[in-house]
Amino acid sequence: MAKIRDFDYEYFIGPQHPGATGNMSYHVWAEGDTIIKIEPNLGYLHRGFEKLTELRHWIKNFPLILRICVPEPDVNEVLYAMAVEELNEIDVPERAQYIRIIVLELARLAAYLFYFGGVAGAIGLYTVPQWTIGDRDYILDLFEELTGGRVYHIYQTIGGVRRDIPEGFKERVLKTVDYLEKRLKDYDNLFFQHPIFEKRAKGIGIVDKDAALRFSVTGPNLRAAGVNYDVRKKEPYLIYDRFQFDVPDMYKDGDTYSRVMQRRYEFEESIKIIRQAVRDMPEGPVNIKIRNPFEYRVKEGSVYVKLESSKGEYGFYVVSDGGVKPYRLHVRGPSFSHGLQLVRHIAKGTNIADISMILFSLDVCPPDAER
DSSP states (O other): OOOOOSSEEEEESSSTTTTTTSSSSSEEEEEETEEEEEEEEOOOSSHHHHHTTTSSOOOGGGHHHGSEEEEEEEEHHHHHHHHHHHHOOOOOHHHHHHHHHHHHHHHHHHHHHHHHHHHHTTOOOOOHHHHHHHHHHHHHHHHHHSSOOOOOOOOOETTESSSOOTTTTHHHHHHHHHHHHHHHHIIIIIIIIIIHHHHHHHTTTTTOOOHHHHHTTHHHHHHHOOOOHHHHHSSSSSTTOOOOOOOOOOSSOOOOHHHHHHHHHHHHHHHHHHHHHHHHHHOSSSSOOSGGGOOOOOSSSEEEEEEEEETTEEEEEEEEESSSSSSSSEEEHHHHHIIIIIIIHHTTOBBOOOOOHHHHHHOOOOTTTOO
16 A cells, blocks of 8 residues: 655654754654654744844944844854944954953853753753753853843944953953863763763764865864864954964764864863963953944945854854945854754754754754844
């Protein structure tokens, strides 16, 4: 007898399911326990950021754009500021650039801690997310002290940062990264060297070098496939060319295991950068004063700026018509290629038990795909 349909089961993972990466869902079709098709479905979270920026003064967009990626909002603030500064030919004070790098790398550490917990939780190692989310709070404590906010900071501004670091902040930053560096040994024993993790993660969700380049994969996912490209090294922005750090290149298999371990070693490199930034930060101003921010105009023109986020290459294309509001803003976030295009390619033939870990290993942030 002919089959009535070409699949046995139909699943919906998300948006409320803990196996989905954020507020999005995946429609899954399977034969037995083998996935034959997967379709990502956005639209469960705030969106429309790009169009909304056209309705607000340049300065008023800072509280809006950081919501494009909640686990690492600071990249959006810095990119937006960099775009305006390039259009108006503004030289940002050196001290502000050092502070920006400290903020960006602390945000990267916080995002990686979130990531490690998500991957581990997907295979039942529930102690890991308890630890990583708790340790992430120490970074959020620093952000709260510096900016007044734990998640959304609204700290970057045109020409620098809103205020200088408080007294004793450097010492508290160093104390926190020292703790996190020592904590990695516990994570190694509990998670990264755990035989269950290695057995479950190796050889699944493979994205080889050719597929990575074809699907415009960036960031740690690209490096885990054997392409050693990091915007901080290849096309330095701010003052990253002054810092000594390595881009780990020991993983080339492009599987889930490689993607996780790539980030584990990049975690250490971010700590190196933060220590250097704290040590070498000069004295001086942290911003350029703007008399009336609500009448602030940006020179006519367009610019594309990019940086290396924890999830991959992140870019802003900004167009100004010379007025007090952006004419156009477009976001190039890594999650569009990773969470929508790539997942369709690698999910076919995957066991249903592995799909959540694969999704978490890609590190998708839904709003930067439906912005």
